[in-house]
Amino acid sequence: MTTLDTAKRVLAGPHRRVLYAFAAAATILVAGAVIHPGFGSWTSLRTMLVLASFIGFVGAGQMLVVLVGGIDLSMPWVLNGAAIVLTTSSLGQSGRLPLAVALALGVGAAVGLANGLGVAWLGVPAVVMTLGMNGVLQGLSLGLSKGLTCGSCASYAPEPLRRLVVGRLFGVPSELLLWAGVALFVTVLLTLTTFGRRVYAVGNNPRAAFLAGVGVRGVTVVLYMLSGVFAALAGITLVAYGGQPSLGLGDPYLFESIAAVVVGGVSILGGRGHYVGVVAGSVTLVAIVTLLQAERVPEYGRNVIYGLVILAILFTYGRERADD
């Protein structure tokens, strides 16, 4: 087989969208480097990658539920709630950090479990179930922390955690190593395990998967739990990055998680997509925003252009759908 044939096959195959996602990221990075000197420097890239990693975490969770045709709208307040739980339970003390991390991730898992049970067993549409849980989490977060004015709410994230995000290992921000770990975990889970096979089967045709002996409900619940855990992980790392949680910390991440998933070539209808695409999608989103900021576009203009660029990227994918 010639190289051209191989290239053609890859372009025609299921990996095409992933390539598109990387092409989109590369295009914007190159355009940025040309337009704005310094945009392509290692310092700038490193900052962008760290920012992209937060989107990468929520994107991982969102992708997992989107793969089975679901969606997780509870992300903003799971993220925010986990961030608050982390600081209020660790009180800035390193000794309490493991417990605090476990609690924060536990909150994510518990909310995910509730989402999964509601969607899979009670048959509540994912949009309704997860949006409802988002409201519940928002209310709990505001109520229990008295609008973030409680005594322990003034605490900062413990030092070791801050080092995780800000520190370096072999010259690479440790946050990026954590992201690489997440990417590896999600990719291995989806491509090498029996669970991953079942995920794609459920996403493609839940009825046929059920009749092939796949526990459709069980798979769904596990995916929503993972989604909650990844949202919580984003909350933990964000609070480590910023030092303290704020109210509304998670608000931008709902849109970004979905945008990263879709720009990353994951089919919103389920059954198709790879995490490497979401990685590229996350980088693309951050690169767009950074470039617009560097060009000093006022915020309203940034929002407009941000939205339009994402639509333009999706438009180039859109034509493929009918033939796939």
Add this chain to the structure above:
Amino acid sequence: MMDTYAVHAEGVDRSFGGVRALRGASFAARPGEIHALAGENGAGKSTMIKVLCGLVKPDRGTVRVTGRLATAFQELSLLPDLTIAENLLLHDPPRGRLGLVVRRRLVPVAKEVLHEHGIDDLDPRTVTRDLSVAHRQVVELVRVLATRPEVLILDEPTAALQEQQVAWLAEHMRRLRAEGCCVVFTSHRWREIEALADRVTVFRNGTHVTTRERLTESEAVTLMSGRTLDATYPPLAPPGDTVALEARVGDVEVKLHRGEILGIGGLAGQGQRELFLTLFGAGRQKPAVTVGGTARTIRKPKDAIRAGIGIAYVPEDRKAEGLLLPMSVRDNLALATLERRSVAGFVRRAAEHRAVRDIVDRLAVRTASTGHPVGTLSGGNQQKVLMGRWLLSGAEVLLLFDVTRGVDAATKHDFYALVADLAAQGRAVLLYSSETEEIAHLCHRVLVMREGRVAAELEGPVGDAELIVAAAMREREHV
């Protein structure tokens, strides 16, 4: 130059993935004729039809259709959550002032449309999802017929139909021909082609072989497959005495022996589907089933697959209930038995590759590679993949529900041989088919169902399909 054809395609090429579905194919049909398009699965009939109606763009070649075109597809194009009335009148609903749809007129108008086409036993308010496949097909056909087409293209219109519905459709096809309409249809049942078609075009391997006015079945089979066919039904080995599966579902008692092919006959929609689904754990009831000597309550398909000697269910609608079309041949084959070739949740790829390769070779599945999406395979090969999944599981009880629906003669023949062979090896087979002929020839014993009960039990091979039909129509015999 003007041609007198209503439908004319020339030199058409079309590929899907790596598979060339059409290669330089041509097809032509005149107004006022019924033209049959024959060929094996994968010969390119469906693709040609999709090209003719503009659903698929040819890579190369010309296509011309003269006149108002209507098409009914194999994959039913009704919207499952709408009612019959809404589906029938989707494109031309009764409108009032301002062009708004007058909903209360939908049902009466639909009733009228159905009545005009001789269908009085369907309530237009029924949601399409709740209809049997046969009735859905009837609705689909009425919808198409009601557009008063000048060119009518029907892809496998009779595959899902009962005998009397086939006669009904034939009558309408002849009426349209008399009105000067060009009617093109595909079918795997030769007697329908013989009875209806003025001319027959045979396709093989994506290309036109011949177009003739007269063609015998054996000639056609030779032309379609490139080989001759021996006796249609294989001889049956005597069944064993060991009970493989024993269950009671509602009023039906099933006792299936090893090596036995038990036919479930009767008119369509007499509870056969529910029986099969229930035995596989996908019905409403959760029956207690004795499989290979061990009693189990089967709550979900997973229980059935793991119960005793293993149960397998092959559905009629392989696209909706069987296969994951965008996923690879490998993934589809391995899905039901993933954990058997895994360590700590990780798939053992080498073992999987061997197992999959073995099944693909054994069933002679035609695919460029096991990594290709199963959706790019022809219908017959897709069916083989579905059977292969359960051969891989080693299930000894096979529930085969109308699996030859829409499958060509040669593949059917392979399938009969496979079923007889599986039974001879000691597997137990429960078989339902909408073609009563198959039940009459391929089963050791036949339970004829009526309204969810067993109306009669016949010793087989029955041989004569009429006997089963007669038993299905008769009042329940007292046992």
